Amino acid sequence: MNNDWLLKNTFHHTAFRDLSRLAAAKNEKNLTISLCLPTLNEEKTIAKEIIIMKSELMIRFPIIDEIIVVDSGSTDNTREIAESYGAAVYDSSSILPHLENFTGKGENLWKALYITHGDIIVYLDADIKNIHHRFVYALLGPLLTTDTIKYSKAFYDRPLTLDQQKTRPTGGGRVTELIVRPLFSLFFPELTQILQPLSGEYAGYRDLFEKIPFPIGYGVETSMILDIYEKWGLDVIAQVDLDQRVHRNQDNKALGQMSFVILKTFLNRIEKLGHIELPKPVYKEMIQYNRIPGEYQAEVFRIEGHERPPMTTIAEYCEKFKKPLTPAD
Amino acid sequence: MRRNVSPASNSIQLGEVLKKLPVFEEQLRAIKETIISNILLIGQVPAPTFEESNRAEVFLERLSDSQIDICATDDYSNPIGIIKGRTGGNKPPIFLVAHLDTFIAGDVDHNYTIRKNSITGPGVLDNSVSVGVLASIPFICQSLDLSFESDIVLAGVTQSIGKGNLQGIRHLLKTWEGPIRGAVIMEGEKLGRLNYYSEGIIRGEIECKIPAPGNWEERYKPNAILILNEVINEILAMSLPQRPRSRVIIGKIDGGFKHGVIAYDARLGFEIQSDSDPMVKQMYNEIKDIVDGISHEHNVALKLNPISTLNACTLKYRHPLVKSTVAIMKRLGITPVSESSESELSIFLANKIPAVTLGLTDGKNIHLDHASMKIDPVFTGIAQVLGVIMAMDQGVCDEQ
Missing domain, CATH: 3.40.630.10 (Zn peptidases)
Structure with a gap:
């Protein structure tokens, strides 16, 4: 197994601890950076993320230029709290309103491309309890300090200890280890070097994000890796160890639904890439059963599998960012 | 200065x-x-x-x-x-x-x-x-x-x-x-x-330890919590002066093992507070006498440990x-x-x-x-x- 990429493109957050160096690198490259937080009922954690990033990476060190929140219709105080701490808050449905409205994390990330201004965009889940500014500056580190890396992805806990005999788990979640890693192993063994492909924290150049499609839901992380890998190769990707991340745990039912979406996205991608040929379309419903007194009750989770096209196919986007419009597939 | x-x-x-x-x-x-x-x-x-x-x-x-x-x-x-x-x-x-x-x-x-x-x-x-x-x-x-x-x-x-x-x-x-x-x-x-x-303070802990019974006939030993209860009662009966202003705070208590078993150990945390350092010392000595007395009367190991003092x-x-x-x-x-x-x-x-x-x-x-x-x-x-x-x-x- 070739693990050259893992050795070369895996970083630890402490390598980027010198924030004045990062600020200088950003300045030298004449870049702007946007931080996007997609939300849906995150009132317990959103303020922390905004406050720490604003304090450390805007006020103390001029690294981030804007913080935006794209909200999927929270019913708690997420939006109000985010606004009170100075983030620009957008209702996802109000962005490009003439398009059909979808709800999902991928939808928010895609629409963030339209409303942010940065050359680099950092996407951060809004439910991180132990938030620290390393979650952002460490992702920016490889992008700002190298000329080759265009996309960086977080992982947590430590990877295989490369220079010692003993090994430790890579810290991937259940869906990663039971679904994504087996699929990568079957179809793209090189990608197994990405230790936590489903981590919700990543940063990249706009030039990349605008050229790839975004599934509107959970599949966005998987498809993003596959698309970047297929278009630009593994060498533009880096992964950064952010130590520990504490977040909400999901139950098995929710993880089952997440797995369903990821599998569907994956099958769709590998079919497009010519790795498999499905004789007929896969179904759109995930069926789970609940045991209630006297019977077993089916619960159906339906996923349409909508996907947003690359932003460069959207006229408003190309006009705003003065990019050539590319034809949709 | x-x-x-x-x-x-x-x-x-x-x-x-x-x-x-x-x-x-x-x-x-x-x-x-x-x-x-x-x-x-x-x-x-x-x-x-x-x-x-x-x-x-x-x-x-x-x-x-x-x-x-x-x-x-x-x-x-x-x-x-x-x-x-x-x-x-x-x-x-x-x-x-x-x-x-x-x-x-x-x-x-x-x-x-x-x-x-x-x-x-x-x-x-x-x-x-x-x-x-x-x-x-x-x-x-x-x-x-x-x-x-x-x-x-x-x-x-x-x-x-x-x-x-x-x-x-x-x-x-x-x-x-x-x-x-x-x-x-x-x-x-x-x-x-x-x-x-x-204020002047002495913070202390009173610890009561009773050896666990070795034989069946020893099962009705004194209860450490009840012993400390005796101590508390005697502390509450102490005469404290209005001046210098003085008091004993009973702040912490823990002990025992489970509901149906006599407690073999228990601890009581207290603090003596007073405007006057000599009064703090006097009250501490009084509590020490109480502890020694109860230890003797009930034939149990009762220990008074000072934790800290401030003038x-x-x-x-x-x-x-x-x-x-x-x-x-x-x-x-x-x-x-x-x-x-x-x-x-x-x-x-x-x-x-x-x-x-x-x-x-x-x-x-x-x-x-x-x-x-x-x-x-x-x-x-x-x-x-x-x-x-x-x-x-x-x-x-x-x-x-």
Whole structure:
């Protein structure tokens, strides 16, 4: 197994601890950076993320230029709290309103491309309890300090200890280890070097994000890796160890639904890439059963599998960012 | 320490300080993100007494990030930062102190929640808010363009509460070379708190241990909890004088194994408090007699262990530091409330260093896992601390 990429493109957050160096690198490259937080009922954690990033990476060190929140219709105080701490808050449905409205994390990330201004965009889940500014500056580190890396992805806990005999788990979640890693192993063994492909924290150049499609839901992380890998190769990707991340745990039912979406996205991608040929379309419903007194009750989770096209196919986007419009597939 | 500063000069200088205070509040609100970030980043690191090293490390890291002139730990693991004064060490330093340790166990989830005007999480009021503010002082001074003649020593002291017995501050003051001009001790709760005297105390624990039965016929042994109940009854029957004001607080009790089994061990935590050190000693001896008597009568092992002692010490209300602090608080619309405090204050006063303890904000559930502090009052709380430091630095607090 070739693990050259893992050795070369895996970083630890402490390598980027010198924030004045990062600020200088950003300045030298004449870049702007946007931080996007997609939300849906995150009132317990959103303020922390905004406050720490604003304090450390805007006020103390001029690294981030804007913080935006794209909200999927929270019913708690997420939006109000985010606004009170100075983030620009957008209702996802109000962005490009003439398009059909979808709800999902991928939808928010895609629409963030339209409303942010940065050359680099950092996407951060809004439910991180132990938030620290390393979650952002460490992702920016490889992008700002190298000329080759265009996309960086977080992982947590430590990877295989490369220079010692003993090994430790890579810290991937259940869906990663039971679904994504087996699929990568079957179809793209090189990608197994990405230790936590489903981590919700990543940063990249706009030039990349605008050229790839975004599934509107959970599949966005998987498809993003596959698309970047297929278009630009593994060498533009880096992964950064952010130590520990504490977040909400999901139950098995929710993880089952997440797995369903990821599998569907994956099958769709590998079919497009010519790795498999499905004789007929896969179904759109995930069926789970609940045991209630006297019977077993089916619960159906339906996923349409909508996907947003690359932003460069959207006229408003190309006009705003003065990019050539590319034809949709 | 004594300096010759005329009262007229004092009042002019204090007047200058008082004028600036409302502006400070607004300037502090403008940098709230950094102050809150420090409260979060430090407060989310567990720091039960004797296990403060991780928090101390983060505290030092935050000071270092602020480009403070000096930061290091002393040989007792107290993390210290120093903002160098303009006089290059000609004036004695002013200490700003907050204890690092909390009552909260290390395995409790320390992740805080922030809402529009509150921060909720274990230990936030006692005393993470103060440590966060302490770590913010260099950035605050830069942002408000403040500089001082004296060095400002920012001390996050370890082993303060409970069995820590204020060992961190005791050690720091014992090993500090040279005079100290004065000190402000910060506590999270409550805005308006002004402590400038402390009572004499002895804090102790009474432990009752009964050997577990070896044979079936030994199963009806004395019950350790009931033995301690006897002790409590006799303590409550002690005659305490109105003057000097004295009392015994029964603060903690634990023991036993399970509901249906006689308790073989039990512990009682208590504190004797009095304005008079001899009275504290006398009451302690009386409790010792009670313990010895019950031990003898019931034929059980009953032990009295002293945990800590503090001598009574005080600044007078007319002391310039107290008078200036009251004026500063009133200028900010804070009503000062004074009572005795047995904290770092006692150690400064015992070392003849003028000091006050100030509360920073309001909140609720101070010692519960869901303790909550209000954000907005903390800016007033910090402004009063800055005011007192400035007043000290200008000499208005030096004794005539």
